[in-house]
Amino acid sequence: MSADSVDPRYVVLKFGGTSVSSKSRWQTIARLAAERYGQDLRVVVVVSALSGITNALEQLIETAASGGDAQAAAAAIADRHLRFVVGLGLAGAPGLGEWLARLAALAADPRAATRDYAWQAEVLALGELMSSTLGARVLEAAGLAVEWLDAREWLTAARLPNQSPWAARLSVSCEAAPNPAMRQALARRSPVLITQGFIARHPDGGTAILGRGGSDTSAAYLGALLAAERVEIWTDVAGMFSANPRVVPQSRLLRRLDYEEAQEIATTGAKVLHPRCLTPVREAGVPLLVKDTNRPELEGTMIGPRERENEQPGVKAISARTGITLVSMESIGMYQQVGFLADVFAIFKRHGLSIDLIGSAETNVTVSLDPTENLVNSNVIEALCRDLEPVCRVKVIAPCAAITMVGRGMRSLLATLSPVLAEFGRETVHLISQSSNDLNLTFVVAEARADLVPALHALLVRAGAMRLDDEASFGPAWSELYAPAAPRAATSPWWIARRDELLALIAHEDGPRYVYDLATVRARAAALRTALSAVDRCYYAMKANAHPAVLRAIADSGFGIECVSWAEIEAADAAIPGLAAEQLLFTPNFAPRREYERAFARGARVTVDALHPLAEWPAVFAGREIVLRVDPGHGSGHHEKVITGGDESKFGVALSDLPEARRLARAAGCRIVALHAHLGSGIGEVGTFRDLHAWLAALAEDFPEVTRINIGGGLGVPYREDDAALDLAALGAALAEVKRHYPQYRLWMEPGRYLVAEAGVLLARVTQVKRKAGRTWVGLETGMNSLIRPSLYEAWHEICNLSRLDEPADTVCEVVGPICESGDVLGEHRRLPAPREGDVILVATAGAYGAVMASRYNLREPAAEVVL
Amino acid sequence: MSLPDPRAARVFRFVRRDWCADEARVDLVYAFDDGPELVETLRFSGAPRLPAERESAFAVALDLMHWIAGVSYYKAGVPPAIACEGRVPDTETAELLDLVYTEGLAEFAHQNGLDLAGRVRFPRAEAAGPPALALGLARRALVPVGGGKDSIVTLEALRVSGEPVLAAWVGASPLIAAVVARSGLPALRVERTLSPLLFEMNRAGAWNGHIPVTAINSAILVAAAILHDADEVVFSNERSASAPTLEADGRAVNHQWSKGWDFERRFGELVERHVAADLRYYSLLRPLSELAVTRRFARHERYDDVFSSCNRNFRILGERPGSRWCGQCPKCHFVFLALAPFVPKLRLLAIFGRNLLDDPAQAAGFDALIEWNAAKPFECVGEAVESRAAFAAIATRPEWREDELVARFRTQILPRLGASVPPLDALLAPAGPHRIPARLAGFLDADR
Structure with a gap:
């Protein structure tokens, strides 16, 4: 591109404070500018002040205005810049000295006493004037034909009606209609220009400040004035995301937004872009690209005019x-x-x-x-x-x-x-x-x-x-870009290694089968015991999977058993000969009186979760010790039907009823020796358990006889490949921390799903394949009668065609069962190697709440259970 | 190993207390009959080496600490006899200990249906010990910090008066650590580890309940003051702490007896007579009502996002208000109500993260504070008249009057309380006895 070109094309690059405060980032800036110059673009680089300098200048203003030692503040700011010159490896920075002298003069300016706005604007402008002066030297040293440009030559503050004197000087807006004269004028300067964000010319000829979000807005104004090809905002994250990534690591990069959408997102929460910078580029139709200075290879967010009028909502x-x-x-x-x-x-x-x-x-x-x-x-x-x-x-x-x-x-x-x-x-x-x-x-x-x-x-x-499938709009998850999680297991699931065994097994069976891998059960049990050393006793919630071999494997790993019905106690006793009484925890909900009597007779620890038993059957509890289940007033979990705390839940004694529970217990002659709360299922956040533990421990201090705390279960299990696994080590550390503060309480937990979910798979053959209305329906010999979780909880289970594991997954399938219910769907829109009749389909992570929830609906026998 | 049941024991023994100067650690050893030793450990990390001329006074302070801290263990069995196997307390000390073990355990006794009257009698030496000497302690106030509003008022009042202050705390509460850090004052921490055998005894069914923790902390901090060369231990207990929380079988039960004036006076005098003649123990807030303390606290915005007076969540630190304030306990209710007349509404709501007075579910909690069809809770909260006055004050304020519980108070309760609600100002004046040194007298009328 030569300066005498008829129609110069511009790109505006804006870099914030952190991007201009280190040598390596300046190398990036130089490279980016050179690349764009090489693409026949004239480059305008807009910079903020060095990080922290605008704050330091604001403090200098305060200091000077209140009669403090403003010269010392000025000297500190000067020192920071002079040291940075050395840090950049420059021999000197011609031009910088002039600004530093100006700073010293302004620090002693008598206008400080009245906090004069024009004086404040001159002070604040120095941050960008100095950083751009340094930047010109750095880019020059990098071999670019660069020229320093005073932004005030082209950006003039607009006079607005009803503007306060403060806003008219320190929070100004500028006219930014495309300016052909400016395009031509700048084309006669160097092909790379560096200028200041944040500052503009006041109509009186002095300096004005754009205020909050100022540097982004300067770039937008310049882009609009120059009718630039695009404005690039270089920041510390790859763009705008579908939610705040610090709160939602799964939030997706937004690849493309129209101006109005971007404006709404910026206004309602996203911090990456100041909303005011979108108006000038929208008016001029200039695209705006948000990019990450640290990771220039990431694609970023492109904001432009609306492209598709009839785009799907x-x-x-x-x-x-x-x-x-x-x-x-x-x-x-x-x-x-x-x-x-x-x-x-x-x-x-x-x-x-x-x-x-x-x-x-x-x-x-x-x-x-x-x-x-x-x-x-x-x-x-x-x-x-x-x-x-x-x-x-x-x-x-x-x-x-x-x-x-x-x-x-x-x-x-x-x-x-x-x-x-x-x-x-x-x-x-x-x-x-x-x-x-x-x-x-x-x-x-x-x-x-x-x-x-x-x-x-x-x-x-x-x-x-x-609609994450709209790949033009949605990019990768933040966690994928910035915090690549460890794969959920170092090794692939057990059933891949044992595929041949599974296929051989099902070949000899008539009908679908649940298959359990006890090695996985034992591994999970051992991992839990090791990581959660703060937990004094773990009771396995056998409602998750009551297979005798599973119960034995878990009991052998040192776990007690938590039962919710008398029949479960009988099943545990039948499966585990010699099960010690203290290893049995009975936690029923709305059970009849005789189950409590039998459980006490068996010697089990008994949990009461309502006032009714204590009030109506005091004789059952006379002389007994009980666990009291408290409703913490809120719940948690992967689906509303598994949330077991809160006013909507039928579980637990309300907080307001605790004094009455205590009175009834005393009247019945029984002692409340443990408090229990259980929030729900599939909880993946360590903090939830930590908070519950601390909350129960603090609550327990009102119960002098309480010496144990049971924080229940609900440990989340990854069902999808991109589900993060619960960080057991972090959970163990969090619980140990709480326990250090409450050493007087023994800690119990009741894990269920965590021990068994991944150990089980459901195997079923394909019965028929149907194509209808563009969809492929793959029918299996069993469905919700064996595994009801997808229908009941909208649960997601990985599904694969075990017969064709090595073939390309080229067919999007709706995987359904044979039950006469529209809801009998095991998986929607699953990409599988084209299934054919007789293929064996594997439904993974089916070891928990699978067989135990099966039914004979339609008089179809559910899958039988096999242990490997 | 199965532990003997302490409730069957005949005698509670003060076995010995071992001071290890190198580690600045003391082991307090107790036992029931000939059972296993119960060892409590205190570590005064970072303490300077004790000068030889203060050793005997420090030894007396450690004995006092040993005897008072024993209450945590004694209560597990409440045996009929008490034996001191080291030094035996003099008569005045023994009388105070008898009180600590009866009045301080009154709520415990009430809850467990026990009668301690006449049961507690410490052995006592005939001869009075030598009178305490002045140790020449440095002009420095050691201020125990609890993480709540009260000790912040004390810290800031002393800071403003130009007094040298050491912020002190016992235990490992991250919340207190955060408050101390925010104060920017020099700090000292005493680490306290209870005997794990006590927990085992509790699991086996030993007696358990409320103990006079302020008495224990007072004794610990008196020893700490000698170690750290400070001539004052300044607590932050206010006037209402002296009022009984309950009458049971004709006996007054005060949940916070060791925060009350009776304990402060007796303990303070005992320290001066028997430990160190120039070591003062007092509460700076003693003549103030809870409301007066709250009003003073309202000036200190910088603690808003770290402090908590809630008893429930207090040992675990969280960033959000919900993890500092449970919003359901009497302390949360009271502090919210008492601050409401004195701080901008939005600031108060930001401190708590929610509006307790706009939540109908909290009605019973606030009713208890104003003793409206309910008894005052068994907790360290202000008197009913203070809560009523605070309610009446905000009921006239336009930004509060439509909130559910304020509207309910205004339309349904206030008309029936009639003249029993004094104006707020009437409750802000200092009153009653105190041990505040004359040089700080200005604190009491600082804002009148």
Whole structure:
């Protein structure tokens, strides 16, 4: 590209504070600029101040304004830059000295005393002026034909009506309509230009500051003015994600967004891009690309005009903003009172409060306020309410979280969203907001429930509202890019190694079979005992798998047995000769009186989870020790039907009933010696168990006779290949930490699924293959009568064609059973080697809640059990 | 090994206490009859070496600690006799110990249906010990930090007065560590390990229940003060801690007796007479009501995201408010209510992460605080009149009045309480006896 080209093409690259604060990152910047220059593009590099410098300049302003030692602050900032010159390996930095002298002069400027805004702008601008001056030297040293450009030559602050003097100087906006004269003028300069983010020319000729998100916005303005090919924002993450990756590691990179979607996502939570930088590029139709400076090879997020008008509706992202305050105003005036809203909003304006969301009804209007320091630490809310009181009945609802889903065609998605809406249905939703552009749907709930986001993200995917199969929009998961998890097992599942054995076995059997690998059971048991040394006693929850050989293997590994019915106690006794009484824990729910009597007679530890037994059958408990199951008031788990805590759950004694439970126990002459709570199933977060342990231990201190704590089970098992395995070592460490604080309590757990799920598979032959409406239905000889989890819990089990394991998986199949129920589906949209009649299909991770939940529905015998 | 049942024991023995200067560690050894030794260990990590001239005073402090800390073990069996196999306490000390073991265990006794009156009698030496000498301790206040609002008020008041302060705590609570770190003050920690045999005895059915933990911590910190060369141990117990929490069979039971004035006065005088003449033990907040303490706390925003007065979650640290405040216990209810008149509403809600006064499920908890169809909880919370005054104060405030439980108080409860609700200001004035040194008198009227 030569300077005299008729139509120069530009690219604007913006680098933030961390990207300009190390030598290696500057090498990256030089390389990226050179690459683009090599592609016949003129390059404009926009930089922020070195990291921490803008804060340091703000502090210098404070120091100078309050009469402190501003020269010392200036010297520290100068020192940082001079040391960086050395760190960059430069002999010197011509031009830098001039800025440092300016800094020293400004630090002593008499305007400091009045906190003069023009003076503040000049001070703040120095960060970028210095970093860009250093940058020009670095790029020059890298061999680029680079020229330093003062951004104030081209960016001029716009005068806006109603602008405060502060905003007119320190939070300005600029005109950014494409400027052909500028395109031509810059084409006469060097092909690589380096300039400043954050600063602009004030209409009076002085300096102005763009304020928050300023550097991104500078890049966007320059891109728009130059009608650039694109603006590239280089930051510390590969782009925008479908959720905050720190909270949802499974969130997906958003490969492509249109301006409006990106604007919504940036406004409702994503921190990677300041929302204000999108308007200039949208107006000029310039694409904006977000990229990771550390990992330039990652593809990033491309934001551009909407491409497909008739694109399928879908949710692109979900986010939560916390610290939201709602002000609900109930009108006390007349029907259709004229000017009510105008009166109300005028009061908000008077207190300097800006309203975000609005919901209204005939007699109520509710608005949301974003968090600001002023809001939390001053009496502005009290003053606001006092002024509102004469016109309405006012109520302040806080702290809240606004959970927003962003995507095109939200309204047409309502049916698809039903599982997500059901999740919100369990919460107190204070406000729902949806704008007419149909791009968002926001629910305002209690702040603590911002923790729903990971579950909601998963639900959006499962419900098909977030269409991950749209590969043009969704890229890899954050965890895949930045935290590649260890594969769930160092080795492949046992059934791959024993495939021939399994095929031979089924060949001699008539009908489907559950097959269990005891070596896997023993390995899981041993792993649990080793990792969870803080747990004094583990009881295997035999409801997960009651096969006698499985029970024996687990008992031999040192586990007790947890039973939920008298029949389970009998089965445990039959399977394990000489099972010691203290190894039996009986934890029934709504069991009849005689089961408690028998369990005590057997010598088992007995758990009571209601007041009824203590109140109505005191004689059964006289002189006994019991475990009390408490409902912690909330639950957890992989599906609503497996959550066993909370008001919706039938399990446990409510917290408010504990004093009564204690009184009844005393009256019955029995001692509560252990507290128990169980949250649910399939819990993968270590913190959940740690918190439950700590909570129960703290609760136990109100029960002097309690010496043991049972935190139940529910240890998550990876069902999908990309499910992260529960970090047993971390769990062990977390429990040990809690125990250090509560050494007086013995700790019990009741794992079930964890020991057996991966040890079992279901084998069944293909009966028929049907093609209908573009789908391939693969029928097996058994279905929900053997394995009901997919139908009951929407559980996902890996499915493979064991007969053709080595053939390419080229057919998308709906794997179903023979039961006359539409719900008899074992797996949807599974890519398998084309199955044929007689092929053996393996359903993996079926060792838990498989055979034990089987039925003879349709009078079809479920799969029999075989132990290897 | 099966342990003998302590409830069948005849005598509780103070076997010995061993001080290991090299490790700054003391082992406190107890036993029931001829049963196994119960050993409690305290480590004063980082303590400077004790000068020889303070050794005898320190030895007296260790004896006192040994005797008082024994209450944790004694209660497992409550045997009829007590034997001291090392030094025998003098009469004045023995009388205080008798009180610690009866009044301090009153709630325990009530809960377990035991009668301790006349059962506890420490052996006592005829001759009074030598009077305590002045040790020439440095002007420094050792302030026990509990992680809650009270000790923060004390720390900050002393800091503002320019007093040298050492923040101290017993145990390993990360919450306390976080509060101390936030204060930026120099700190000392005493590590305390109870005998694991005690837990085994409890599992086997020994007596268990509430113990006078402040008495134990007081004795530990008096010893720590001598080690660390500090001339004051300044607690943060307020006026209402002296009030009985319950009347049972004609006896007053105070859940927090060792936080009360009676213990403070007796223990403080004993320390000056028998341990070190220049070591003062007092509570800076003694003449203040809970509300007055709360109002003072409201000034210290910088602790908002680290402190907690909740008893439930207090030993495990979490980032979110929900892991510091359970929101369901009497302490959470009281602190929330007592802060409400004094801090901006949104700040209070940010501290707790939720609005307890807008949650109908908490109605019974707040009713108990104001003794509305319910008894005051067995916990360290303010008096009912304070809770009523706080409620009445926010009931007039526009940002609070429509919240569920405030509206309920305003429309259903307040009209029936009538004149029994004093104005807030009436409850903020300091009153009652205290041991605060004259030089700090300004603290009491600092904000009037």
